[in-house]
Amino acid sequence: MNLPPLVQTFVLHFGEMGSRWGINRTVGQIYALLYLSKEPLNAEDIVERLGVSRSNVSMGLKELQAWNLVRLQHRPGDRRDYFATPDDIWQIVRTLVEERKKREIDPTMTLLREVLMQEPASAEERHAQERMREMHDLFELLTGWYADVQRLDTERLVQLLTLGSKVQKILEMKDRLFVVPGSKKSRRDDAKDK
Amino acid sequence: MNLPPLVQTFVLHFGEMGSRWGINRTVGQIYALLYLSKEPLNAEDIVERLGVSRSNVSMGLKELQAWNLVRLQHRPGDRRDYFATPDDIWQIVRTLVEERKKREIDPTMTLLREVLMQEPASAEERHAQERMREMHDLFELLTGWYADVQRLDTERLVQLLTLGSKVQKILEMKDRLFVVPGSKKSRRDDAKDK
DNA sequence: CCGAAATTTCAGAATTTACTGAAATGTCGG
């Protein structure tokens, strides 16, 4: 591995972290390298810097492309493919969340919906279905929230995150300002303990 | 594997999903099984239902305990250990997030802080450091937000999530109500482009 | 279309991770 020490530290760390995420070490390293690089890199650059085989890099880049995590570029008068990460780190986060949702949450939701349609054949299955419904509803709430904030532009998103739970204070204020006399506890809570 | 079909579908799915999360198949299956089970199960129960070896179950349970994902219980007049997941699914989510933060985010932040202290020895390293600072700041924002909402009780958390970005509307309203005349930054849209 | 350059594919080797059975250790009632 042929890298400035500072870069190498980061690249090695991300290789290890990759493993914990079901992403293999080389893929993690390639991504870390591209993330830190000012200029886009071609496959041969990556081979030299990481000291892995050309074919390994090819497969790693293919995987990163499948995840939409790298952009492919070309230089005039150069046939080779150059790769880079988005300059905007928030764009990276958005892609990461989007892709993980697609690969992990969506298939799970499909399965949950299917299983919840079936008729339970025993008390045990009835209880299991109840648990699955809890999970289904949880995921629905979370993905709904995600779909919503995902549409915000970055600045507003940052604003929201910076506020954190202080939003709560504002909500309370709102409640005090606009009490709807007829409703005791807000609609949400009714369904809660069904 | 000896399970009601409905339960088996779910257990197999979570085994597979586990792989994508750096958790091994058996551990995923054990957890899924416990999650669906009305009663706590002992190791032998799990062996019978999943059809894996006793020692494998022992290791899987140990791992789940290290993640704080299962509670250990005892029955009167029975020396065996019984395991269960929390009844409250929100508690499960909180634990999961907490543990992943501890294992993934915290060590990464430590490394980023260390590397950011060092003196860059070249333009390349300077740029790399800049990128790392972006990541550091991003993580700081996200963990700050998390630390904040994590303290909310579940009901308020659900309320917040249900609102999603509609909170934005309320923020705008707040801004209109309480403009601080002297502050230049008070209008969000200034900084927007750059 | 030819040939050089670039990339991809893929079978096998290397490495890592998961799993098992057997043995060791721990725990508790009597």
Add this chain to the structure above:
DNA sequence: CCGACATTTCAGTAAATTCTGAAATTTCGG
């Protein structure tokens, strides 16, 4: 402190994943 039951450890094996080099394919200028 014994003995039955329960759990853990661990070395060896099985299985899965990652990685490589060689060959195949694609791309493109001339």
